[in-house]
Amino acid sequence: MTLLKTAAFGALATCVLATAAWSDTRITYKSAKTGSSYYQMAVQISEAMKAGSEGAISVTVEESQGSVQNVMEVRARGGDYVFTTPPALVGLAQGGKAMFEGKRDPSFDTIQALFPIPSLTMHFVMSDASKTTNFAQMEGKTVLLGSGSFGAREGAKYIKLFGLSDKVTVADSELSNAVNALKNGQIDGFVTAGSYPAPNVIEAAASTGVTVLSLNPDQIAQSKRTELVIPAGTYAGQDDDITTTSLPVVAYTTAKMDDDTAYQLTKTYWETKSDMVGTAKWWDGVSLDMLANITTQIHPGAVRYYKEIGATLSDAHM
Structure with a gap:
């Protein structure tokens, strides 16, 4: 096999492996109570992810009793877990303060942001x-x-x-x-x-x-x-x-999620946001400027996407 053919084959193999990494990605998205606007948003995100990835990403929406529960479940969830909560609540969880007093867990330190949703x-x-x-x-x-x-x-x-x-x-x-x-x-x-x-x-x-x-x-x-x-x-x-x-409200995951999945979720979210506006006008209120509301680390996979599009990030995001 010539050097040129070997390089071409290697590039093709890398592409296939990268695609396979998220070609059948299943995500659990935990948001809010059924009937709430934030549950509706979760359903819209699920549909947008499916359409934007041509079926490669499957998002199952779970009802939640609130943001505190969403954060607490980080302790028992894996790399397929995405949840919504205000950034301030993540800070309280990581500091073991307020409603998290006496409940602090090392897994809270692994929480990383993906993208903002309507406030x-x-x-x-x-x-x-x-x-x-x-x-x-x-x-x-x-x-x-x-x-x-x-x-x-x-x-x-x-x-x-x-x-x-x-x-x-x-x-x-x-x-x-x-x-x-x-x-x-x-x-x-x-x-x-x-x-x-x-x-x-x-x-x-x-x-x-x-x-x-x-x-x-x-x-x-x-x-x-x-x-x-x-x-x-x-x-x-x-x-x-x-x-x-x-x-502000943000979609989070943890360090357990692999970089490629976090990248693809973030990329698909922003690239389909304009389509979601046609379903509900509240998506018009979301912009890249809202990344400034995120006070903790952003997942490295999401950071990769934000750097690609030239979004402004802070030292705290890295």
């Missing part, structure tokens, strides 16, 4: 009839927060931070009733957190007319959350950008 975005939604365009004007108004959710807890926190605790009436009802209650004039506004555009805000804006309040720089600093801008035109009647806060 939990705070919406303070006030009816046009309430004539409320800033937080000070919420005084004397009735607002629905719901209960038990991140949005409800965060909304209550902001009301207290901004000096409105004794000035705002909190309606005793579930968030699922918010739009109807707003239409009927039973409440002046509601607070919700979810990826934007949020379905309940879309409905309220189209049927009643609403103002989604912006936070000023001081209020954002007080919240200790990540600033996020909802572009003008996202909701009916919204002529200006909305400056609000968010809780």
Whole structure:
């Protein structure tokens, strides 16, 4: 065999082996409760991975009771495990703090990021009839927060931070009733957190007319959350950008996942994101700039892809 033929054969063999490494890749993706927007996102990612890899990557979506459970399961999972959680929670797990106090495990140190997904975005939604365009004007108004959710807890926190605790009436009802209650004039506004555009805000804006309040720089600093801008035109009647806060959410795996699989998952995600926008507009809110929200290591396989496309990475990501 000539040297040229040997080199060609070697290159072909390498290509075949590389393809085989992920040609029948099975992934378990653990996200959120069935029926939630994040479970819907997981299903969309599963479908996008299948289409983008021409069937080579198969993603099974598992229901989850929440981000803490997702992180805790790292202890017993293998290299095929992908899960979603806020970056801050990974830091708490690795430090054995808060809800992870006394539960620290060495496997938490192996957690590595793949890619950002839509953030939990705070919406303070006030009816046009309430004539409320800033937080000070919420005084004397009735607002629905719901209960038990991140949005409800965060909304209550902001009301207290901004000096409105004794000035705002909190309606005793579930968030699922918010739009109807707003239409009927039973409440002046509601607070919700979810990826934007949020379905309940879309409905309220189209049927009643609403103002989604912006936070000023001081209020954002007080919240200790990540600033996020909802572009003008996202909701009916919204002529200006909305400056609000968010809780970033990221898809993670662990060092147990091989580099080729992490590379292919990350590459396929970004290359099919535009297709997912056609299914749900919340994917429009995801950009490479959101890599800055990742505060811990990114999987080396994903880093390879980000370097290929010239994405900005920090020292903490390596």
